[in-house]
Amino acid sequence: MSYLNRLVYTRRRQSSRVALSWGHGAFRSIHCRHRVQLFIRLISADVSLFTPMDYRSSLALGAFAILLLKFFEKLFSKRHLPFPPGPSPRFLGGNFRDLPTKKPWLTYTEWGHRYGDLVHATVFGEHIVIVNSVKTAVELFEKRSHTYSDRPVITMIDLMGWESSTAFMRVGDRWRQHRRMFQQHFRPDASRNYRPAQMNKVYQLLQGLLSRPQDFRELIKTYAVRTPLVKVDKIFGSLAAAIIMSTVYGYEVKPSNDRFVGLAESAVKKVTESVFPGAVAVNAFPILRHLPSWIPGAGFQRFPAESRQLAQEMREVPYNFVKQNMHDGIESKSMVAKLLEASQARGRSDENAIQEVAAVAYGAGADTTVSALASFFLAMALHPDIQKRAQHEIDTVVGTHRLPEFEDRPSLPFIEALYREVMRWRPVLPLGLAHATSAHDVYNGYFIPKGATVIGNIWAMTRDESFYPESERFNPDRFFTADGKLNNDDTVLTFGFGRRICVGRHHADATVWAAMVSVLATFNIAKAKDSTGNEIDIDPNNYTDDLDSHPLPFPCSITPRSDAAKSLVQATEAHEA
Ligand code: HEM
Numbered sequence: 001m002s003y004l005n006r007l008v009y010t011r012r013r014q015s016s017r018v019a020l021s022w023g024h025g026a027f028r029s030i031h032c033r034h035r036v037q038l039f040i041r042l043i044s045a046d047v048s049l050f051t052p053m054d055y056r057s058s059l060a061l062g063a064f065a066i067l068l069l070k071f072f073e074k075l076f077s078k079r080h081l082p083f084p085p086g087p088s089p090r091f092l093g094g095n096f097r098d099l100p101t102k103k104p105w106l107t108y109t110e111w112g113h114r115y116g117d118l119v120h121a122t123v124f125g126e127h128i129v130i131v132n133s134v135k136t137a138v139e140l141f142e143k144r145s146h147t148y149s150d151r152p153v154i155t156m157i158d159l160m161g162w163e164s165s166t167a168f169m170r171v172g173d174r175w176r177q178h179r180r181m182f183q184q185h186f187r188p189d190a191s192r193n194y195r196p197a198q199m200n201k202v203y204q205l206l207q208g209l210l211s212r213p214q215d216f217r218e219l220i221k222t223y224a225v226r227t228p229l230v231k232v233d234k235i236f237g238s239l240a241a242a243i244i245m246s247t248v249y250g251y252e253v254k255p256s257n258d259r260f261v262g263l264a265e266s267a268v269k270k271v272t273e274s275v276f277p278g279a280v281a282v283n284a285f286p287i288l289r290h291l292p293s294w295i296p297g298a299g300f301q302r303f304p305a306e307s308r309q310l311a312q313e314m315r316e317v318p319y320n321f322v323k324q325n326m327h328d329g330i331e332s333k334s335m336v337a338k339l340l341e342a343s344q345a346r347g348r349s350d351e352n353a354i355q356e357v358a359a360v361a362y363g364a365g366a367d368t369t370v371s372a373l374a375s376f377f378l379a380m381a382l383h384p385d386i387q388k389r390a391q392h393e394i395d396t397v398v399g400t401h402r403l404p405e406f407e408d409r410p411s412l413p414f415i416e417a418l419y420r421e422v423m424r425w426r427p428v429l430p431l432g433l434a435h436a437t438s439a440h441d442v443y444n445g446y447f448i449p450k451g452a453t454v455i456g457n458i459w460a461m462t463r464d465e466s467f468y469p470e471s472e473r474f475n476p477d478r479f480f481t482a483d484g485k486l487n488n489d490d491t492v493l494t495f496g497f498g499r500r501i502c503v504g505r506h507h508a509d510a511t512v513w514a515a516m517v518s519v520l521a522t523f524n525i526a527k528a529k530d531s532t533g534n535e536i537d538i539d540p541n542n543y544t545d546d547l548d549s550h551p552l553p554f555p556c557s558i559t560p561r562s563d564a565a566k567s568l569v570q571a572t573e574a575h576e577a
Helices: 002-013 018-045 052-076 104-115 134-143 155-159 173-186 188-211 213-224 229-235 239-249 259-273 277-284 286-290 299-327 335-345 351-382 384-397 406-411 413-425 458-462 505-522 563-576
Strands: 118-123 126-131 441-443 446-448 453-456 523-527 556-560
Touching: 104 118, 104 126, 104 458, 118 446, 126 134, 134 441, 134 453, 155 299, 173 188, 173 335, 173 351, 188 239, 188 406, 188 505, 188 563, 239 259, 239 299, 239 335, 239 351, 239 505, 259 299, 259 351, 299 335, 299 351, 335 351, 351 384, 351 413, 351 505, 351 523, 351 556, 384 413, 384 505, 384 523, 406 413, 406 505, 413 505, 505 523, 505 563, 556 563
Parallel strands: 126 453
Antiparallel strands: 118 126, 441 446, 523 556
16 A cells, blocks of 8 residues: 555645646636626627717626626635635645645644644645544545545556556546455455455464564564565565465465565555656646656656556466466466456456456555554554453453454454554554545535545544543553443544545455454564563654554564464464365
C-alpha cells in the first residue's frame, strides 16, 4: 500500500489538480459571463430600433437584468455557501505553506481541534477537505457514497501504467468490475477458503522465529522498515508476501531471491520513486506529460516508460504461471485460477481485468499487513502484563497441547480486543487513501466542490477521547463492556470507508489475527537487554513518516515460551507436509 499512499499524499501536497480545478472554476465563470454577454448582445441587436432615451433605458434595463441574473445565480447555486472552516488561504498558493511535510495526520488532527470535524484548505486552487470524526466520515463516505467515492487524478500513475490499479481508479465500470472480482474471492465466506494456506505460512513464521534466534532483531527490523521483501525472504520468507502469492496465484514463494516477489517489489519500488522532482512537476502540471522526452527537463518521460514495462511484467509473469499450470492440468484454488475458470465458463475474455486485480492484491496487501504485525510486536514488547493476560487466555481456552485455530477465535475475547487495539493504537494508514468528490455537495451548510480531495483522518478518529479515553494508552480493555463482554465497536477504521473500503480486509484481518495468536501461544516478546542486563527503552512513537506508517527498527527479544511450545512449533513442519 505504501506506493498508493505516497502518491496520493504527494499528489495532494503538490496540488496536482491545479489545472483541473482551475478548469472547473474557469468553466463556471465563462458559463456565467457567456449568459450575460448573450443578454447584452440581444439588447444591442435591437439598439437601432431605439431612440437615445430608449437606449439609456435599455442600458438601465440591461444592468438591472445582469444584477437580477447574478442574484438568481447566487440564490440557486450552492456556491454562495462558505467552504468548511480551515486555515486562511494566501493569494494564489492558498494553504500551500500551511500543509505539513512531516506526519501530516498530527497537524490535521490539531486543525480538527481548532476548526472542527470538517476542515478545508486549498492549494493552487485545488480543494482539500479533511474529515476528522467517525460521525462525519459515516455521513459523507457511507451515506453519501455516490458523491464521495472517486479518487484524485495522479498524472504520473497514468504515465507509469498503474492506472489499471483498483486503488487509483476513478469510479466507473472498470473499477466496479475489479471490485466485483475482489468481492467474489475476498468476501468473508470466500476468504475462509484461504485459511489453510494462511495458517501454513504462519507456521513458517513460527519456524523462522525458532530456528534463527540470532535473526530476531533482524527479523523485526525487516518487518519494521520498508526493505525489499527479497531481503526478508533471506531470513524466513515474508509472511505477508507468501500468503498473498499463495492465495492469489497458488504460488509458493522461495525462501530467497524469489523471482515473482522480486518482480513485484521492483515494480512497486518504481512507483514509490515517482515522487522525484520531475514526477512531482508533472503531477502538479499534467500538461507537461505532452512534452517529448528529448526536451531538457522532460526526463520523467523515460522513467515511466521503464516503470510501465515492469508493471506489465508484474501483471503478466505470475499470471502466465497460473495459465501454464491450468494447461498442465494442475489443480489450483487460487483466486486467478478460479477467475479464469469462471471467465472461460461464461465464454468471456476477462484476462486483462484478472491480471490487474491479481497484481494490485500484492501491491495493496503485503506492506500494510507487515506494518500491522510490526505494531503488534512493538506493543507486546512494551506491555508484558497485557501479553501475559493474552497468553493466559490462550492457555486456558486452547490449552498448551496444540496451536490455536481459526475456530477458536470466538472463544478468545481478550485476543480479539488486543487485535482491535493494535489496529486502533497505530492505524496502518493514518490518513487512509484519499477519496474525491464526483459532484458539488453541501454538508452542514458548507459547500464542498466537485473534484475536491477528501481525506479521512483515521488518526484523529482513533484519538477521539469521547470514544477512546486516554487514547494514546495501549489498552485492550477499552473494548469490553462493564460486565466484561466484548463491546460492539468492531469496525476497524484503518480499513477505510464506504464504497472504497479495503476489499482485502477480511483476508488481512485473518492473517494478522492468526499471526498474533500463534506467536503469543509459543513465544515471549520482551524488551532487549544491554550488556549490563538493563532493558533497552523503546520509543512507541518512532514511526515512519509515510502515509502507511511503519515502526522504525527497535531492539527486542523473542524467545520460546517453553519446551512444550518449542515442540509445538517443530511439529508444524510435519503438519505442513
Ligand atoms: C492490514 C492490512 C491492510 C490495511 C490496513 C489496508 C487498508 C486499506 C485502506 C485504508 C484502503 C483505502 C480505503 C479507502 O479508500 O477508504 C485500502 C484499499 C484497498 N485495499 Fe487494503 N488494506 C490492507 C490489506 C489489503 C489486502 C490483503 C488486500 C488484497 C488482498 C488489499 C486490497 C486493497 C485494494 C484493492 C484497495 C483499493 C480499493 C478501492 O480503491 O476500491 N488490502 N486498503
